[in-house]
Amino acid sequence: MKYYWTRFCPSYPQTIIYMLQCSEYRPKDYFAWLHRSTNFRLVMKRRKLDYTRKAILMLAVAWFILITTYIISLILFIQSIILVNLLFAILAIILFIISPLVIAYGIAVPLWLGQKFIQEPKERKMIEAARQIIVKHPALKIAVAGSYGKTTAKEILQTILSQGKRVVATPGNMNTPIGISKFVQTFDGSEEIIIFELGEERVGDVRKLCDLTHPDIGIITGINEAHLSSFGTIDHTIATIFELEDYLGDKPLYKNRESQLVASKIKDSDKLAFSRNGINGWQISDIKTDIHGTTFKAKKDSKTILAHTKLLGFHNVGIIATAISIADFVGLTPAQITAGIKETEPFEHRMQPKHLHGAWVIDDTYNGNSEGVQAGLLLLKELEAKRRVYVTPGLVEQGDKTREIHEKIGKQIAKVADVVVLMRNSVTDYISDGLHDGKFGGQLLIIDDPLEFYNNLDHFVVGGDVVLMQNDWTDNYA
Amino acid sequence: MNKTVAVFFGGRSTEHDISVITALSSVIKPLELMKKYNVIPVYIAKDGKWFSDDKLKDISIFSGGAIDEFCAKSKPLAVVFDSGMTFRKSGLRNKDIRIDIAFPAMHGPYGEDGSLMGLLRMAGIPFVGSDMAASVIAMDKVLTKQVVQANDISTSKFVFFSKAEFEADRDKIIKRVINDLKFPQFVKPSHLGSSIGITKVNNKDELVNAIELAAYYDNKIIVEEAVENLIEVTVPIMGNETLTLALVEKPLSHGDDFFDFNTKYMSGGKKKSGAKQTGAQGYSELPAKLPNGLYEASLDIAQKVYRATGCEGISRIDLLIDSKSGIVYFNEINPLPGSLYAHNWRASGISSIELVSRLVDLAEERFARNQKLETTFSSSFLKQF
Numbered sequence: 001m002k003y004y005w006t007r008f009c010p011s012y013p014q015t016i017i018y019m020l021q022c023s024e025y026r027p028k029d030y031f032a033w034l035h036r037s038t039n040f041r042l043v044m045k046r047r048k049l050d051y052t053r054k055a056i057l058m059l060a061v062a063w064f065i066l067i068t069t070y071i072i073s074l075i076l077f078i079q080s081i082i083l084v085n086l087l088f089a090i091l092a093i094i095l096f097i098i099s100p101l102v103i104a105y106g107i108a109v110p111l112w113l114g115q116k117f118i119q120e121p122k123e124r125k126m127i128e129a130a131r132q133i134i135v136k137h138p139a140l141k142i143a144v145a146g147s148y149g150k151t152t153a154k155e156i157l158q159t160i161l162s163q164g165k166r167v168v169a170t171p172g173n174m175n176t177p178i179g180i181s182k183f184v185q186t187f188d189g190s191e192e193i194i195i196f197e198l199g200e201e202r203v204g205d206v207r208k209l210c211d212l213t214h215p216d217i218g219i220i221t222g223i224n225e226a227h228l229s230s231f232g233t234i235d236h237t238i239a240t241i242f243e244l245e246d247y248l249g250d251k252p253l254y255k256n257r258e259s260q261l262v263a264s265k266i267k268d269s270d271k272l273a274f275s276r277n278g279i280n281g282w283q284i285s286d287i288k289t290d291i292h293g294t295t296f297k298a299k300k301d302s303k304t305i306l307a308h309t310k311l312l313g314f315h316n317v318g319i320i321a322t323a324i325s326i327a328d329f330v331g332l333t334p335a336q337i338t339a340g341i342k343e344t345e346p347f348e349h350r351m352q353p354k355h356l357h358g359a360w361v362i363d364d365t366y367n368g369n370s371e372g373v374q375a376g377l378l379l380l381k382e383l384e385a386k387r388r389v390y391v392t393p394g395l396v397e398q399g400d401k402t403r404e405i406h407e408k409i410g411k412q413i414a415k416v417a418d419v420v421v422l423m424r425n426s427v428t429d430y431i432s433d434g435l436h437d438g439k440f441g442g443q444l445l446i447i448d449d450p451l452e453f454y455n456n457l458d459h460f461v462v463g464g465d466v467v468l469m470q471n472d473w474t475d476n477y478a
Numbered sequence: 479m480n481k482t483v484a485v486f487f488g489g490r491s492t493e494h495d496i497s498v499i500t501a502l503s504s505v506i507k508p509l510e511l512m513k514k515y516n517v518i519p520v521y522i523a524k525d526g527k528w529f530s531d532d533k534l535k536d537i538s539i540f541s542g543g544a545i546d547e548f549c550a551k552s553k554p555l556a557v558v559f560d561s562g563m564t565f566r567k568s569g570l571r572n573k574d575i576r577i578d579i580a581f582p583a584m585h586g587p588y589g590e591d592g593s594l595m596g597l598l599r600m601a602g603i604p605f606v607g608s609d610m611a612a613s614v615i616a617m618d619k620v621l622t623k624q625v626v627q628a629n630d631i632s633t634s635k636f637v638f639f640s641k642a643e644f645e646a647d648r649d650k651i652i653k654r655v656i657n658d659l660k661f662p663q664f665v666k667p668s669h670l671g672s673s674i675g676i677t678k679v680n681n682k683d684e685l686v687n688a689i690e691l692a693a694y695y696d697n698k699i700i701v702e703e704a705v706e707n708l709i710e711v712t713v714p715i716m717g718n719e720t721l722t723l724a725l726v727e728k729p730l731s732h733g734d735d736f737f738d739f740n741t742k743y744m745s746g747g748k749k750k751s752g753a754k755q756t757g758a759q760g761y762s763e764l765p766a767k768l769p770n771g772l773y774e775a776s777l778d779i780a781q782k783v784y785r786a787t788g789c790e791g792i793s794r795i796d797l798l799i800d801s802k803s804g805i806v807y808f809n810e811i812n813p814l815p816g817s818l819y820a821h822n823w824r825a826s827g828i829s830s831i832e833l834v835s836r837l838v839d840l841a842e843e844r845f846a847r848n849q850k851l852e853t854t855f856s857s858s859f860l861k862q863f
Contacts, residue, residue: 358825386827452511459508462832463825 003039007100013062015040016104018049020058020111022475027108034104046451046475058107065106069099123178130181131212139191140330143213145198145206145244146221146256147237148369150175153221153319154197155347156311160323160340164332165192175199177212193330200240201230207240210247217252218244219322222259224369228399234261254279254322258315259371272325276317280325287317291353291360291383291466298324303334310345312353312362314382315375320344351379358463360385364470368395373409376470381416386464388416393423393450393473394431403430410434418442421460423450425473481578483515483838484530484565486594488522491586492674492695496816498540501583504817506535508830509581515838518575520555520565521545522589527554530565530575563601579838580605582814587669590814591617604845606837608813612788616811619668619700622787626808629786631779633808634798635659635703638668641693652686659703665689667696678704705807709799711766713780714819716836718790718844724819724826726776728766764825772799772806779806787811791840794819 006012019037023029037043049055073095080088095102134141142157144150151173158169168191170183175197187194198209223234223241231237238261245253256262257275266273271280278284278298287296293310296317305324309316320341327337346352349366360383364376373395380388390413398405410431413420415438422428424446435444447453450473453460461467487501488494501519509517519534523545529552539545556566563580567573580598582605584590592613598605608616615621620638627633637655644651655663665688667675675695677688685701692699714724766773780795794815798807818837820830828836 357821448513456507456511459511459830461824462827462829464827 003041004100006040007104009041011044012040012100013059013066013103014049015043016062016107017055017059018044018047018475020107021049021052021055022047025054025111025115027111030108043475058111061110062103062107065103066099069095069102073099123181126181127177127212130184133184133187134194134212134214137187137189137191137194139194140217141213141215142193142195142217142219142326143198143210143215143244144195144219144221145200145241146219146259146262147200147224147226147241148367148371149221149256149319150197150199152311152316152347152350153219153322154195156316156319156344157195157219157323157326159344160320160327160337161193161330161332163336163340163343164327165330166190167193167195169195170197173197173199175209177208180209180212198244200237201227203231203236203240204243205240206243207247210244215244215248215251217254217326218248219254219319220244220256220259220262221319222256222371223261224259224371225398225401225405226369227397228401229397232399237261238265254325256318258318274318274322274325276314276321279318279321282321282325282328284317284321287314289313289379289382291362300328303328305334305338305341307338307341309341312346312351313375313379315371315378351376356461356467357458359461359465359467361457361461361467361469364468365472367470368397368472370395370405370409373470374412376468377412377416380466380468383466385466387418387462387466389419389421389461389465389467390417391421391423391453391467391469392431392471393425394427395471396473402427406430407434407437410436410440411438414438414440419445421445421447421453423453423473424448480514480516482518482575483509483579483581484518484520484563484575484577485509485581485583486520486522486589487583488524489584489586489589490522490524490526491584491588491590492670493585493590494524495540497584497586497589498537500585500814500817502535502537502540504820504830505581505583505834508834509838510535511831512835514835515579518565518577522584523549525549526588528557528565530555530567559601561602563598563603577603579603579841581834581838581841582607585814585816586674587617590812591669604841606841607791608789608793609844612790613813615787616789616793616813617669618698619666619810620698622811623700623808626783626786629782631782631786631808632805634705636700638698638700641697641699644689644693644699648686651689652682655685655701656682659701662704664702664704665692666700666702667692668698668700669696705798705800707800707802709766709768709772709801710796710809711768711776711799712794712796712819713776714792714794714815714822715780715784715789716792716823716833716840718840718847721781721784722828722836723777723781724822724828725765726768726773727819727822728763728768730761730763764822768799769801769804772801772804775804775806779808783808783811789813790844791837792818 019033020030023033073092076088076092076095079085080092144153154169158167161167170180174180174183176199180196196213196215198206200206220241223238225234228234242265252272254272254274255266257266257273276284276287282298282300285297289312293308294312294316295308298305298307298321307320309320324337349363352363354361354363367376380390394406406427407430411434414435419442420435420440422431428446485501485505487497489497506517506519509515518530521529521534523529527549529549531552533539533548539548553568556568558564558566563577565575565577580603582589582594584594590613592610595605595610595613599610615625623633623636637658639651662678662680663685665677665679665685675692677691679685679688689699709728711726711728713726716722776797779797783795784793794812796809798809818833820833823833824830
């Protein structure tokens, strides 16, 4: 109640729409955030409202609700004076006081109506049209599913296969039915290979996307606790991602043997299970990684590929090996594959190294899973450094495993880092406990304002530092 | 409660602008990031008025030119010496800000030369950097050379004279310089830094013009004989009793070329195309690659100079090396190096935050040490009147 007054700030309607937008207009996530929030002046910290058409419309509705509430309140108040009626005065005051709640909850009604009667029918049409285009399209269709590593796998495949084929892939995080349908509208018919990233948050999501994309080849990049809050149990996550296998039947499905939860469902005889050791007859050897990239040798029969990628870390080798295998299958020469691998480089905010005043900063802030944390720590351990600095706010959406996962991460960090920087939030104590259990003897900094830290990193680093920044903690998890 | 640190910058000096950068980028920001101090900017305008406002922590007020309007509209600070130092901001209600620690981020006269240190000594508060006496010595190139020579440290040959002496009898001064020193020579104002007013000369005509230029900035002029086979290096040092040495740094210039103000600060150090850029101003080799033994010799001489001149807190010692003879000559001291030479400290393993943190600690350490000294003496002298 201390900050109830912040709901009367002029920016409050904008904040409400910002919360809706960040929650992707999902009422459950929006209400959960709304109920968590106290001081509404501090909600928009990391970003601002993106004024899309939908956001502008919702903002107008919010203001309409607010102004209507005020007008009714004012009429009641005037009536109370004219009629000398105390009840009207009390009602007017109560209505004024609860006006912020009227917007916060009232906005859900037009949102639901709009989604039910306008958006959903329109989207159904668009998805069906896209499905028809995909069914008739002669291109080889590759679907990439998994809790993590999808975007990296997609980018690697596209870069390598593009050396000999006309390849398109879902841009950014367009991995929902509507996102993919919009992507399909860009096709001109000349595509030879289409790579679809399949997003998943709820049971049945992958199945729906398979029905839409009709893949010929599948890749499962890994499974972990991501989106556990929406899946409920890890078994639901596994079942959802393996909906790809159910759909493909006898068609090829590449599975990441290095992911523990995927490995549990792989048979020893499965030739398409990939790891840094190789895949489908391709033997990998001589792996080396440093701040400038990763090198290794891939050999199958008479074909040899000396691979050099600017991607950092051993964990990329398995998926590059998969891309080699697929590229070989679609007819690319070893020279083309080698050239393709050479062009792969770190993506924005994913193991992206930057030089800063004599230090190396590896930006892996788009990473959001415990496997990524392990891969990052393994890389940090491998790299030459005067000080190894590890920066994280922790992982979001870990459900009831939040404590266990963060304590484990704390222990893992303790073995590698000299300096640990944590962004203060609900998991900070769990990581600190893990550090303590792991007998961390270095320096621990706990930062209240992550943006200030990131923007002033140059004041924290010294020459010879390697700073690994992992994970992101956006406003909607505050 | 957090201690209040006042960061002094600007000032009635030709190095006013450099001071603004030092304060804003290398002092205020890291101090604030420590979350340990209440940081107060104290801007001394070019006309000597003092101002304090959070707006002065933002470079845009200076780079956008709004500072003149700010100074015209704002009321200057009043200073109260109340067994310490308190700033009084006048308004509808006066606001008093009591200062616990002063952090001078000033370069050149009326700031780095001991003037401000004297004031802070009088106020009786801890302050960062060298004390008044060392600052006075360090900011006078002639006096510094005399002090280090008395401590058996080599310096290049030099001649000095006052502006009045030069104006009274130019020929006599020129003759003296030419008789005592070989060309090429460097003509410098005795009290300025950041290479302002410094000219390299190769003949008599150039010498006369250079002295006129130096006399425009200062009342005391020094002419130095250029060191042959020159390697120029600089060594930042930090500490009171126990010293921490940063890396020996080599500006990438040659005997026929030197870095004036514009080259150092305005063009990113790009005097020559293809120059290696590693320093803060992008014109240095860090650490310096020096022939056998000269790296260690430079560190040794730099420490001796620091001790001989009584520096404390932080300083940067500039040295000239004759690469053939291996002689390391003292050149000059910067008691408050531009931007604290944070790039060098960073390369040495000390972050900007740790640097300012240590400097504040050193200031408090010296203050505590000085507090133990007896400053009163009981006598019956006054009773006889």
